[in-house]
Amino acid sequence: MNKLxxxxxxxxxxxHPGxxxxxxRAMKTMGLSRLYLVQPRKFPHPDAHAMSAGCTDVLDNAQVCDTLPQALQGCSLAIGMTARRREISHPVVFPREAAQLVLQQEQEVALVFGNETSGMSNEEIMLCQRLAHIPANPEYSSLNLAxxxxxxxxxxxxTAETPLHKSGxxxxxxxxxxxxxxxYRHLQQTLIDIEFLNPAMPGRLMSxxxxxxxxxxFQQEEINILRGILKAVNEK
Amino acid sequence: MNKLxxxxxxxxxxxHPGxxxxxxRAMKTMGLSRLYLVQPRKFPHPDAHAMSAGCTDVLDNAQVCDTLPQALQGCSLAIGMTARRREISHPVVFPREAAQLVLQQEQEVALVFGNETSGMSNEEIMLCQRLAHIPANPEYSSLNLAxxxxxxxxxxxxTAETPLHKSGxxxxxxxxxxxxxxxYRHLQQTLIDIEFLNPAMPGRLMSxxxxxxxxxxFQQEEINILRGILKAVNEK
Structure with a gap:
């Protein structure tokens, strides 16, 4: 769990300090502890402590910053959360892919959540390398910040636990x-070799x-197993 | 999304009515609308309305029941949420597998959440066919009910959206x-045939x-593609 x-x-x-x-609290239940707050309207505040259900350690260690760049200092990746499609060229990923991206990093990573009402500003988004979007009901997408x-x-x-379970x-x-x-290159070539994939008419098979x-x-070990299988097929 | x-x-x-x-609110953001309450301590209650952030339709349509069997009437599957391992023979799945199970059902399905403090009683658990466990920080697993x-x-x-995206x-x-x-049977036999899997010493490959x-x-179509590939290997 060190990656967390x-x-x-x-x-x-x-x-809202609540x-x-x-x-x-949401962070701590999942093993996260490093909270950064950029210009919180009210903090510290009794509502924050009341709603943390005893996670005062996370609140006490929270870093309060004046600007988002300050909160992102030292991060190799910043992913901004967005509630809507944007007119911006950033790749938008689902939370699951975001988690995979995050856990692949060796250095520090930031997940950035905008204001409750207005979300992330364009300036804030330009400081992120990726955007993540939580799918929601188009008729009511008002997800609470927490x-x-x-x-x-x-x-x-x-994502962090899955490999842990897998390899004892x-x-x-x-x-x-x-x-x-x-x-994927190896898989594609093998599918061509066994005449399952016609390179002249590949269709949507690979996608x-x-x-x-x-x-x-993918875990590294799983790739190794799959390539071992492909190799065994190649040798037949 | 009809399955929801x-x-x-x-x-x-x-x-707590809050x-x-x-x-x-959590339900409605994700497109769920059918709330059942078994012996709520206080309901209806102004705190419930305040915390619903305008989802009064979900609250107004909530079914208040005297007993859990009453709330489960007509369901082909009930999955109980548990915060801990239990001395019970129920299979325990992760939320992701629970979601797949739920969406495979043709009839109504119930996801059952116990009391905030005491969780589900053994009597309640015996009315469920499966248990689901949300992974959490072992040092602080106090996940809020909502x-x-x-x-x-x-x-x-x-889970409901994914196949939708995938097939246009x-x-x-x-x-x-x-x-x-x-x-899996077809895969295993093929791995034996290509001498990648030794049936005398299978190890943990299949798992x-x-x-x-x-x-x-798995989507049905994906199974068909994979079995097509195995068949092509078999024919070589």
Missing amino acids: ENIRIVLSRPS NIGAAA AAVQIIAYELRM GKAAKMATHDEIEGF RLRRLFTRAG | ENIRIVLSRPS NIGAAA AAVQIIAYELRM GKAAKMATHDEIEGF RLRRLFTRAG
Whole structure:
């Protein structure tokens, strides 16, 4: 679970101290502890402590910053949470993919949540390398700030725990981009060799297989197993 | 998203009306609407309405029941949420697997959440066919009731939405238990045939492959593609 210690939850311009407390609780239930607050309207505040349900350690250690760049200092990746599609060229990922991206980083990472009402400003978004979007009911997408933190924290823990369960206590290494692409090249060539894929008419086969595997996310060891299987097929 | 209409969120003996309201909001953000309350200590109550952030429709339509069996009437599956391992033979699944199970059902399904402090009683658990466990920080696992509802509702929406995205608007059918097990049998036999798996010393190969695919969850069409690939290998 050490990877979770590299993760900052940044709340930018939060209006309600109760939400800060509830976010602290949401973080701690999932093993996150590093809270950054950019210009909180009211903090410290009794409502924050009341809503934290005893997570005063997270609140006491919270870093209060004047600007978002200050909160992001030292991070190799910042992912902004957005409730809507934007006219911006940032890639938008689901929380699950965001969690995978975060846990692949060796350095510190920030997940940035905007103001309860106005969300993230364009200036704030320009400071992030990616955007993440929590899917919601189009007719009522008013997710509470702490509830959004809860979902992201949950996905981070699920992703961090999954390899742990898988390899009996030792945290498994997630596959890198290059390893994953190497696997897809190998898979594609094998499918051509066994005449399942016609390179002249590839259709959507590879993209369907990619989607299936992307939903799961790859551990390095799993890539090795799959490439071992492909190799055994190649040799027949 | 119609499948979400078959899902009941059952709060059994909730103590705090504020949690009922926050749970209603959590549900509605993810497209769930059917709230069942078993012996709520205080309901209706102004705190419930305040915390629902305008989701009065969910609260107004909530079914208040005297007993859990009454709330489960007509359900083909009830999944109880548990915060801890139990001395009970129920299979315990993660929220993601619970969401897949739920969305495979044709009839109504209930997700049952116990009291804030005491959780589900053994009598309540015996009325469920499965248990689901939200992974949490072992040192602080005090997940708020509405936060637990939020995570489950999010997983349900993610699972319900995913096939929708994947097949250009038409909801893809999830694979059934039998189809999935049929695939694993076919996969195992093929791995034996290509001499990648030694049936005398199978090791943990199949369980590792199962874990990878379980994380993703199978659509029927994906099973068909994979079995097509296995068939092409068999024919070589």
